[in-house]
Amino acid sequence: MWNNLPSDLLSNVFSYLPPHSLARAMATCRHWHDCGRLTTRDTSRHHHPPWFIAFPTRSSKLCFVHNPIESTWHLLNLEHVPSLTRPVLTIAGHGLILFKSTGSVPLRLSVCDPFTGQFRHLPPLQKPRTNPAVGVIEDCPSQFKVYVAGGMSKAESGGAASYEPTLEMFDSRSNEWTVMGSMPVEFAVRLTVWTPNESVYSREVLYWMTSARAYSIMGFEMSSNKWIELSVPMGDTLEFAAMVPRDGKLTVIGGTQGGNVLVWELGEGDEWNVIERMPVELGRRFIGGSTxxxxxxxxxxxxxxxxxxMVVWRRDGNHKNKWEWCWIEGCNQVSGKRLENYPIKGLFLHPNLASSSFF
Structure with a gap:
């Protein structure tokens, strides 16, 4: 029966498989391999939990991935990623990692699928700059947009470099950058110096958080081209804080001394409401050090x-509205080989083994 299924139907069946199972199916025969490559991933629905990607901060050539279904760690060798690049964030629904060039040269962004090895540079920016804030919006399964805000402009005629008070957008459909407009210089300064690049898109606003104490959030309203600023709850007392998306809403998770970790959700009137607390026994594991x-x-x-x-707070697969806290053991060996301990940058994505038209 399986041999007689039309390719489009078999590809749809394959779309429900987690990546490791799809890889095994594609190794079965040429027909299944071809159908697997035709498999399309709908970014508006995901049948499996996201995978955690850990990049050693001293290397862009290796990454460790955690399979949440089998609770196993795997090593990927990113030999196709050029040197002097570092991961910034993910275009998660497309299974892509966004990399940026390092050093004093103008920023150059590129995208990579770590599972298929596909890699591509994005075109140069309209306004050359270094160290801007970077954000992503995923509009639909076939389109995404990358935004850069602020950064340092190259000095002209031997003069001093200055902050670049503009916002640019890359559209994957047109393959072009467009200058969206200006921004307050003070926002450009703070986004350049104090922003770790993680962004959240919620209700037509793209948000970034500054990492300086006290924490604060800056956002760009798409409909009005207006920049706004929000306070962060307990922003001057948090040991760590980060923005995360949850059910389309802007959410902040932060921890205080003593292992007290809280989750706030932005409500009406820009009011923050506590919606969750991490169990104390898990929070204590993150006392001290760089969380x-x-x-x-x-x-x-x-x-x-x-x-x-790691501590993970995720949606229960059997209950859409229920979330659960769990502990995941770290990665200290892969394929029986003992690993050194690495400081890492962590990212989430939904692995995609299907061919991407973007490449």
Missing amino acids: KCVGIEGGVCLYKEIDKG
Whole structure:
């Protein structure tokens, strides 16, 4: 029966498989391999939880991925990623990682599918700049947009470099950058110096958080081209804080001394409401040291180093409106080989083994 299924029907069946199962199916025969490559991923629905991607901060050539279905760690070698690039964030629903060039040269962005090895540079920016804030909006399964805000402009005629008070947008459909308009210089300064690049898009506003104490949030309203600023709850007392998306709403997770970790959701009138507390026994594991946080629709992860373990808050697969806290052991060996402990940058994405038209 399986041999006689039309390719489009078999590809639809394959779209429900988690990535590791799809890879095995594609290895069965040429017909299944071809159908697997035709499989399309709908970014508006995901049948499986996102995967955590851990990048050692000293290398862009390796990454460790955690399979949440089998609770296993795997090593990926990103030999196709050029040197002097670093991961910024993910275009999660498309299964892509956004990289940026490092050093004093003008920013150059590129995208990579770590599972298929596909890699591509984005075109140069309209306004050359270094170290801007970077954000992503995923409009639909076939389109995404990348935004850059602020950054340092190259000095002209031997003069001093200055902050670039503009916002640019890259559209994957047109493959072009467009200058969207100006921004307050003070916003450009803060987004350049104090922003770790994680962004959240909620209710037609693209948000970034400054990492300086006290924490604050800056947002760009798409409909009005207006810049806004929000306070962060307990922003001057939090040991760590991060924005994450949850059910289309802007959410902040932060921790205080003593292991008290809270989750706030932005409500009407820009009021913050506490919606969740991490169990105390899990929060105590993150006392001291440099705690980091990354989020995606359906999951949030708090982590430190590669072998220290992580706390994940994610949607229960059997109950759409129920979320659960769980502990995940860190990665200290892969394929029986002992690993050194690495400081890492963590990201979330939904792996995609299907061919992308963007490449």
